[in-house]
Amino acid sequence: MNINDIKQIKLQDFLAAIGCKPVKQYGVNLMYLSPLRAEKHASFKVNTELNKWYDFGIGRGGNIIALAELLYNSSDVSYLIHQIERNAPSSVSVSLPTTKPITPQNSFEHLQVLPITHPALIKYLEERCIDVEMARTVCKELHFDTRGKHYFGIGFPNIAGGYEIRNPFFKGCIAPKDISHFYAEEPKKVCFVFEGFMDFLSFMTLRKLKNPQQTGLSLQDYLVLNSVTNIHKTAKRLSRYDSVQCFLDNDNAGRNAYLQLSKELGKSVTDASTLYNGFKDLNEYLCAESKHSERAEIKKSKGIKL
Template identity: 85%
Template sequence: MNINDIKQIKLHDFLAAIGCKPVKQYGVNLMYLSPLREEKHASFKVNTEINQWYDFGIGRGGNIITLAELLYNSSDVSYLIRQIERNAPSSVSVSLPTAKPITPQNSFEHLQVLPLIHPALIKYLGERCIDVETARTICKELHFDTRGKHYFGIGFPNIAGGYEIRNPFFKGCIAPKDISHFYAEEPKKVCFVFEGFMDFLSFMTLRRKENDGLKRQDYLVLNSVSNVHKALEPLSHYEHVQCFLDNDEAGRKVYQALLTDLKIHVTDSSRLYAGCKDLNEFLCRQNTLPQKPVRNLRRGL
C-alpha cells in the first residue's frame, strides 16, 4: 500500500480492526471511547462522510495517518504505513448502529470549519472580554450559507458533532444539538457545569490568569437549559458537580433539576458572582469592580 491507498481506508473499519467500536451514532458521526487515552464517556468522533476523526478531550483530529502518529507514537510515515497495513481491515467491517435521519434545525449549506482568525469575530470576543487564545483552543470559525446568503460565526463543538454558533448578530446551532463535555488529562471527581459557552469561555479566561487550563479540570456545557436531561448520565459518574449557572429563574430551575435527579453532591456557585446575571457579565465588569470579588471567585473554585 502507498500513502494514498492508506488514506482510503475507512476510519471506522480501521478502528474496528484494532478492537474499537462506536458507542453512539449521530447521522454520519460515530462516537467512540478514545483509543488514545482512558475515558468513561465517548468523546472521540469519526465523521464517516469525510473520513476524519476528532478527539474532543485533547483537541486533535485529522485523517488515518495523523491518528496513527498518536497511536504508534511516531512521525515516520513508512513505519506508520507498515503498522496500519498490519491492522488494515480486510474482511472486517464494523456494524453501525441504526439511526433515524436527523432533520437539521436550520438549512446550513457549504459548511466550512476553519481556525478562528476573522477580525470581526476577534473583535466580538474582545467586546465580551473573552481571551482570544483561550477561545482558539476550543472554538472554530464557521462559514456557511443559508437561505441564499453567506454567514460566518464562532463555532463551539458539542459531543454529537454539532456546533453552537455566535456572532454579534446571530445566535443558533448546527444540528445535532447536544451538550459539550471536556475531560482533564487524569480522571476527576468534580465537574463544573455551565449553561452556555460564553460563560464557559469567561470562566476559562478568569482561570487563564492562574495558568489553569482545559486539561486540569472536567467541564460540561449544557448549550441550552433544555439539555439538562442529557447531562444527567455523564454527571452521575462524578462525586461532586459545581454549577456556574445564570442568576435567573432558568438557572435556578436547572440547579434544582440537577440537585433532585443526581444522587451526588451538587453545589450552586452562582453566589460567587452575585449581582451579575452570569459569568460573562461578571468578567466584563472586572475593570469597574474591586478586585476582591474576582479573588473570591477564584478562591471559591
C-alpha cells in the same frame, strides 16, 4: 405536526427550548434579548395572550412561523416545520413524519471549520471580555452558505457533532443540538457545569486572569448545557463525579436547572453561582471585573493610590 399544530406552540416555550429566557415581564408581555441579533437591552417582545412576537430593533414581528423564517434563514415552510419540531419543548406532543424527510434547499451548506482569525469575530470576543487565545483552544470560525448567502460566526462544538454559533448579529446552532463535555480519558473527580459556552469561556478567562500559567482544560472536567432544556441529558454523565459545581445563570431557569440536577444527583451537586452574586451570569461578572481591573491599572499608571 401540521402548520396549525405548530402555531399552537407557545412562543415562550419555544424560545426556552432554544436557550432564550425573558429578562422582564409586563403583564402578558415578556421581554427578551433578541434571538435574532446581539443586543444589551431587551427589545424583543412576546405577547403570551396573543402568542405573537415583535422585535423593536428590526421592526418585524408575527407568529412562530415568522420567527422561524428569520431564525433559520428560510421561507420553506416544510423546512421551518421540521426545525420547529426538532426544537419543540418536550411538553409538546410531536408526531414526526414516517416518510423520509426531504433535505431542504435552504439548510446550511458548504460548511468550513477554521481557526478563529476574522477581525469581526475577534472584536466580538473582546467586547465580551473573552480571552481570544483561550477561545481558540475550544472554538472554531465557521463559514457556511444558506439561501445563497454567505455567513460566518464563532462555533462551539457539541458531543453530537453540531455547533452553537455566535456572532454580533446571530445566535443559533448547526444541528444536531446537544451538550458539550470536555473530559480526559480518566475523568477527574470534579466537573464544572455551565449554561452556555460564553459562560464557560468567561470562567476560563477569569481563571487565566488570576493565574496566567493555567491556560489548558486539564485541571478538571467541564460540561456545557448549551440550553437549560438539555439538563435531562446530563445526569448519567455527571453521576461519575464526586463533585458537580454548577455555574448557572442567576435567574429562574438557572435555579430550576440546578434544583433538578441536585434532586437527581444529591449532595454531589453544589451551587457555584455565589461567585457572581448580583450579576446575571458569569460573562456579565467577567465584564464588570475587567472594567474594574482596567480602571485600577489606569489609576496605578497615574500614581493614584488605591
